[in-house]
Amino acid sequence: MKKQGSTAEGNRPGNPLTDPDIIIEGGTLLTMVEGQAPLKPASLSIKGDRIVGIHTLPERPRPSPGVEIIDARKGIIMPGLVNTHCHTAMTLFRGLADDLPLKEWLFEKIFPAEAKHLSPETVYWGALLGCLEMIASGTTTVSDGYFFQDETLRAFHESGLRAIVAQGVIDFPAPGVPDPRLNLKVGRQFIETWLGFSNLLTPGLFCHSPATCSDKTLRGAMEISRDFSLPLQIHLSETAGEVKEVLQKTGERPVLYLERLGLLNEGLIAVHAVHLDDEEIALLARRDVKIVHAPESNMKLASGAARVSEMLKMGLTVGIGTDGCASNNNLDLFQEMDSAAKLGKVFTLNPVDMNAKTVLKMATSWGARVLGLETEIGTLEVGKKADIIILDLDRPHLIPLYNPYSLLVYSANGADVKDVIINGRILMKDRRIKILDQKEIMEKVRHISRGIDA
């Protein structure tokens, strides 16, 4: 009698010590590694928090009975998306104030709503709602900057997302930091409290902008970030008005001003970067400053269009961010990619610019580089963290499949994501979120919103 499972090479009985925990099989796999073609039909194995194997299907050995198999036939397997700029708890203000001039929107609607309605509790629930939305639309890493960040961090921790959680720094009384003289002290304490707490979560600082932070605050925030080897985020040259304001305040355009303060380096994440002249783009490239493109926020607030194609040609690393829900109004990075491609083409009047593959890199491998996480995430490779999403292509708007990059950027949306794995943990399976209580979170935020006046 033949021993079961010992019949042929590649069909041995499994070994629980070396067998993967999860195998994803079937479908088209995009590694997003430079120069690698899509793999089909693919098999990807996960052990613990890491990817341990990537093969075409017939090569993989037969797994032990305990291995979880995820069926990805008729699907695309790809790295989870990286949202390089978000104010997650601002889901609370989704749709509160739209179609307004920027100053009126910010100073008469958003800042007052934040002053009145943000509390540790509302930030916690708003952040949880954002986590739900991001997981459900295929985002696996997010860089967040806001206030009451202990609560945002708690929400991320409970959700299982990978995140940079940055304490907001501004020279005005802010939610949770009523005395702006303490903003850097609060920031440093935030970092000291949470550094090393979880390998999924990195604390940091987020300066609101060169217009709303003083020289001293900007320098101090960079010093703290360098002390802990952490990136520093800042909104930079988002609007023409902001550039004018900084010019009046300092006599210099924002990028040159930050250069003088010593802020331009590889650890600075400059968000928006819409109004830059040639000299500023060249300087940012020389200093290896990282750029976040937030096309939907820039379009909705009529801020302008960032010169992304030129930045890429100059060698800058550019990622994509949704910004907060008050200026977007959702956290769906698939829609953001579509907008990034199309806005880029409209801006240069060249349909060749910002092609689908480029935009997809911005939302995956380049996004990871923006956040300094490129050795761990952003591509699917053996040894990297298992942050993986699977899209279900068995839908009318996703047929036929000629070019997976085009399909993902121009046809797909977040609701097509079927499964989400972060750090080797399945957070969504067959569109069912496994960790958070979706019903409770949605009900809580509905309840909070009833107390917020439009």
Ligand SMILES: [Zn+2]
């Ligand atoms: Zn922002």
